[in-house]
Amino acid sequence: MDNNNSNRHGRGSNKEMLLFIRAFSPTTQTFFFSHSRLLQQFSLKRNPSTMSVINSQIHAFAGNPIKSKTLKPADPYSSLSSLETLKNQLSDPINAGFLSPGLKVLPFKKGKPLACSYDSIGDLPPNWRLGWVGLVDLKEIFDRFESILNEDLFVYLGSKPEDDVVYWAIDVLGGRERGEGIGLGERRFSFVELRTLMVATDWANGPAMEELAIAGHARALLEWHNVSRFCGHCGEKTVPADAGRRKQCSNELCKKRIYPRVDPVVIMLVIDRENDRALLSRQSRFVPRMWSCLAGFIEPGESLEEAVRRETWEETGIEVGEVIYHSSQPWP
Ligand SMILES: [Zn+2]
Numbered sequence: 001m002d003n004n005n006s007n008r009h010g011r012g013s014n015k016e017m018l019l020f021i022r023a024f025s026p027t028t029q030t031f032f033f034s035h036s037r038l039l040q041q042f043s044l045k046r047n048p049s050t051m052s053v054i055n056s057q058i059h060a061f062a063g064n065p066i067k068s069k070t071l072k073p074a075d076p077y078s079s080l081s082s083l084e085t086l087k088n089q090l091s092d093p094i095n096a097g098f099l100s101p102g103l104k105v106l107p108f109k110k111g112k113p114l115a116c117s118y119d120s121i122g123d124l125p126p127n128w129r130l131g132w133v134g135l136v137d138l139k140e141i142f143d144r145f146e147s148i149l150n151e152d153l154f155v156y157l158g159s160k161p162e163d164d165v166v167y168w169a170i171d172v173l174g175g176r177e178r179g180e181g182i183g184l185g186e187r188r189f190s191f192v193e194l195r196t197l198m199v200a201t202d203w204a205n206g207p208a209m210e211e212l213a214i215a216g217h218a219r220a221l222l223e224w225h226n227v228s229r230f231c232g233h234c235g236e237k238t239v240p241a242d243a244g245r246r247k248q249c250s251n252e253l254c255k256k257r258i259y260p261r262v263d264p265v266v267i268m269l270v271i272d273r274e275n276d277r278a279l280l281s282r283q284s285r286f287v288p289r290m291w292s293c294l295a296g297f298i299e300p301g302e303s304l305e306e307a308v309r310r311e312t313w314e315e316t317g318i319e320v321g322e323v324i325y326h327s328s329q330p331w332p
Helices: 035-045 048-058 079-091 093-098 135-144 194-200 206-227 304-316
Strands: 015-024 102-109 112-118 127-130 154-160 165-171 182-184 187-191 238-241 246-249 263-272 277-279 294-297 320-331
Touching: 079 093, 079 102, 079 154, 079 165, 093 135, 102 135, 102 187, 102 206, 112 194, 112 206, 127 194, 127 206, 135 182, 154 206, 165 206, 194 206, 206 320, 263 304, 263 320, 294 304, 304 320
Parallel strands: 015 320, 102 165
Antiparallel strands: 015 263, 102 112, 112 127, 112 187, 154 165, 182 187, 238 246, 263 277, 263 294
């Protein structure tokens, strides 16, 4: 059905709804479930005993293994301690590998993480991996783009103390990518759209899903840094604080603390149980045969359930009854 004829289903009918919630970064675009995916979600609803198990694995960008609890500042893997170690490592990149904890940096360019793809090997399907680099390789990448590396560009992502590694992301500014890729070891890497990686990921591949989640977290943070360069309170420039996990106004009289922005969104599948059908919609810009769940941003002063009912009413004229929460997902 489309928006023009959806009213034939009648206002005031008691529709049930599955509710998905996403935390959108400010630069996000809309995402649409395919029809088969919709049906899969619908079948999950009918098997509530399996929902919690499946949900923990099903969403792209969820399940980040290094975004753990905030460590005390004195902990060597905390953001503040790691930044001090990083400064020492930057002053001597050649010997940085001897300092503990070690580090891995994921470079981005215009929102795209460095990555490379593998052809299938034997029975293994084709795959991809992120281009984690050390400081020597990172310096080469910055030189290539005639960009200057400094500590303020690094954004702390988290750590794996069991591996003695701290993870960072960084935006490679300046220059143009020339298309020939970046050689690291035996492979050539390039900056790849995050959603291309998402589409290329086998969702049963746990390690790949974890890499995708880390890249999503990193992209969301870097994009937030890009769009929050000035204080919304006094207009002065902002500077990174807490190893890039937040920002602060540089005006001594203001010093406003600024935290990464998250824009909550609801995505809902309206179900008509009596007639065994679900409500989809399409926009004029969609390609033929493309349909989507309804979705919309939550407005100030609104609960999730109210947002579901309002958006469905606004877009289709249908009133929703019970709202059932399904799961949540970050969406960089
Ligand atoms: Zn300010």
